[in-house]
Amino acid sequence: MDRRTFLKVSALGAGVAIAPMMLLNRGGALAAPINFDAPLSVPPLLEGRIEQHKRVFELSLQNGSSEFVPGYQTPTFGINGAYLGPVIRARKGDRVAISVRNQLGEPSTLHWHGVKLPGDMDGGPHQVIAPGEIWRPEFMIDQPASMQWYHSHAWHRTGEQVFKGLAGLFIIDDDQSDGLGLPNEYGVDDIPLVLQDRSFNRDGSFRYVAGMHQRMAGLLGNVMLVNGTVGPHLHTSKTRTRFRILNGSNARIYNLAFDDQRPFQQIASDGGLLAEPVTLSRIRLAPGERAELVVDIKGGEEVFLQHQPMSLPGGGMMMAMTAGIDAAAFDILRITSSATDVSGLPALPRRLATLPPLPSSPRGVSRQFVLDTQMMVGSTINGKQMNLQRIDHKVVLGEEEVWEFVNRSPMPHPMHIHGVQFRVLSRNGHLPAKNEQGIKDTVLIHSDEVVRILASFDHPASSRFPYMFHCHNLEHEDGGMMGQFTVEHLA
Ligand SMILES: [Cu+2]
Structure with a gap:
C-alpha cells in the first residue's frame, strides 16, 4: 500500500476506529481497533410483481449518502437505495421485464452479468441510459439456479460507478435446486456476501483514482466492505449456513478461508450448482466470480471469514501484491452462532446437478x-x-x-x-x-x-x-x- 494513502486514511480515522487496512491482520502489524460488531447488512429481496405473465421489476439508479465510518457521510450510488441494490429474484422460465430509471445525473448502463440473454438486453456500453431516461429490457430466464449480478458497464466509467455502488445481486431459482434440501431461507441460513475493498478521503468521501498505476494494477482499497458494512458481524441461529459470495471488488483477488481453517463445501460456481459438493478449506475468488459455500458453525463458536495468503503459479509474492492479492491475511466477516440444532444435520446431497461431461478428446481452438x-x-x-x-x-x-x-x-x-x-x-x-x-x-x-x-x-x-x-x-x-x-x- 502506498504510504500517502496510509496517512490520509489515518487522518480520517482520528478518534474513530479506522486505519489503513483496518480490517487487515487481526493480530498483525496493521491491526486496528475494528471490533467486527456492526450487524452485517443483508440486501433487500426484490421479487417483482406478476403482470401479464411477466415478472416486473422497477429499478432506480440514484445518488445517496452512506455512513460507512461513524460520523462520516460518504456520497454513494445505489439502486433503489443509497449504496448497492436489492437482490433481484426470479425463476427459470420467468419472463422478466425491468425498468431501469437513471436518476444519477450522469449517463450509465446496467449489465446483467452472467444472465444468458440477447445482446440488445445485455446492458453493455452501447446501451447508455441518459440522465432522466428509463431503459426497459425484457428477457426469459433460461438457465439453472445460480447467483448472477448486475452492475454499471458504462464506457470508461465502469470502475468508478461500480466503486461508488452501482451493483447488485440477481438470484435465479429452479425446481431442481429447490428439491435438494440446501439452506435456502434468505437472510437466515442463506446469506449473500458482496465483497468490496474501498478507500476513503479525509472528508469521508470515496477515494477513486484511475491514474497510470491503477490502469496497470487495478484499484485496491484499504478498507473491506461486505454488503456495504464495515467490520461486519453475522449472528446465526442455525448451524449450517450457505454463503452466496460475489467478489464485487474492482481489482482485488481473495483467497477465502476461515480463521481456524475449517473445511467447507463449495456447492456452486458462477453459473450454477456444481455436479457434486467439493470440500475445500480455501477458495480463490477473482473480481466478477461467484461461489456458494456451505459451512457448519456450532452454537457458541466464533469464526472469521478471512483473506489468507496464497501462492501463485509462476509468480512471486511481490508480483502477487501488485496484482491485487495481499500477502498478508485479513479479516472479512465475524460469524457467531447460537445454534442448538447440532445433531441430525443431514449430509449434503451427493449429486447437485447433472452437467454435460467435459469433452475427453482435445478440441481445436476456435x-x-x-x-x-x-x-x-x-x-x-x-x-x-x-x-x-x-x-x-x-x-x-x-x-x-x-x-x-x-x-x-x-x-x-x-x-x-x-x-x-x-x-x-x-x-x-x-x-x-x-x-x-x-x-x-x-x-x-x-x-x-x-x-x-x-x-x-x-x-x-x-x-x-x-x-x-x-x-x-x-x-x-x-x-x-x-x-x-x-x-x-x-x-
Ligand atoms: Cu486484467
Whole structure:
C-alpha cells in the first residue's frame, strides 16, 4: 500500500476506529481497533410483481449518502437505495421485464452479468441510459439456479460507478435446486456476501483514482466492505449456513478461508450448482466470480471469514501484491452462532446437478486471445485496445467454440464473456480443479498461463448491440482490455 494513502486514511480515522487496512491482520502489524460488531447488512429481496405473465421489476439508479465510518457521510450510488441494490429474484422460465430509471445525473448502463440473454438486453456500453431516461429490457430466464449480478458497464466509467455502488445481486431459482434440501431461507441460513475493498478521503468521501498505476494494477482499497458494512458481524441461529459470495471488488483477488481453517463445501460456481459438493478449506475468488459455500458453525463458536495468503503459479509474492492479492491475511466477516440444532444435520446431497461431461478428446481452438501489458498503453487483448466501433469477432449463432486465453502479462486477469456460461476445459493443458469444473462466466488467467474454455453461443447479438469480452479488473476494462463480438446466423 502506498504510504500517502496510509496517512490520509489515518487522518480520517482520528478518534474513530479506522486505519489503513483496518480490517487487515487481526493480530498483525496493521491491526486496528475494528471490533467486527456492526450487524452485517443483508440486501433487500426484490421479487417483482406478476403482470401479464411477466415478472416486473422497477429499478432506480440514484445518488445517496452512506455512513460507512461513524460520523462520516460518504456520497454513494445505489439502486433503489443509497449504496448497492436489492437482490433481484426470479425463476427459470420467468419472463422478466425491468425498468431501469437513471436518476444519477450522469449517463450509465446496467449489465446483467452472467444472465444468458440477447445482446440488445445485455446492458453493455452501447446501451447508455441518459440522465432522466428509463431503459426497459425484457428477457426469459433460461438457465439453472445460480447467483448472477448486475452492475454499471458504462464506457470508461465502469470502475468508478461500480466503486461508488452501482451493483447488485440477481438470484435465479429452479425446481431442481429447490428439491435438494440446501439452506435456502434468505437472510437466515442463506446469506449473500458482496465483497468490496474501498478507500476513503479525509472528508469521508470515496477515494477513486484511475491514474497510470491503477490502469496497470487495478484499484485496491484499504478498507473491506461486505454488503456495504464495515467490520461486519453475522449472528446465526442455525448451524449450517450457505454463503452466496460475489467478489464485487474492482481489482482485488481473495483467497477465502476461515480463521481456524475449517473445511467447507463449495456447492456452486458462477453459473450454477456444481455436479457434486467439493470440500475445500480455501477458495480463490477473482473480481466478477461467484461461489456458494456451505459451512457448519456450532452454537457458541466464533469464526472469521478471512483473506489468507496464497501462492501463485509462476509468480512471486511481490508480483502477487501488485496484482491485487495481499500477502498478508485479513479479516472479512465475524460469524457467531447460537445454534442448538447440532445433531441430525443431514449430509449434503451427493449429486447437485447433472452437467454435460467435459469433452475427453482435445478440441481445436476456435479463437485465441493473447493478454498482454504494454508500457504507456496498458493492458491489451491480441495487441488491441477496446474500440466501440470495431467488431473483433463474429460467432455463428448456435455454435460451440473453444476459446483460448494466453496471459503474457505479468499479472492475472479475470476474463469475462458476455452472453454465455462456459466450462473451463484446461489450465496449461491440465484439467481444472474440481470446483472449477462447473458452470462459469469469469475465469482467472494467471501470468504465463494458458486457459481454454468451451462455450455454446445460443443467444444473438448484432453489431449494433454486440457482446463484450473483457478483463473484470475494472481498471483494466476501462483502460481498454475489452473487445466485442457478434453472434448471428450465417449470412
Ligand atoms: Cu486484467
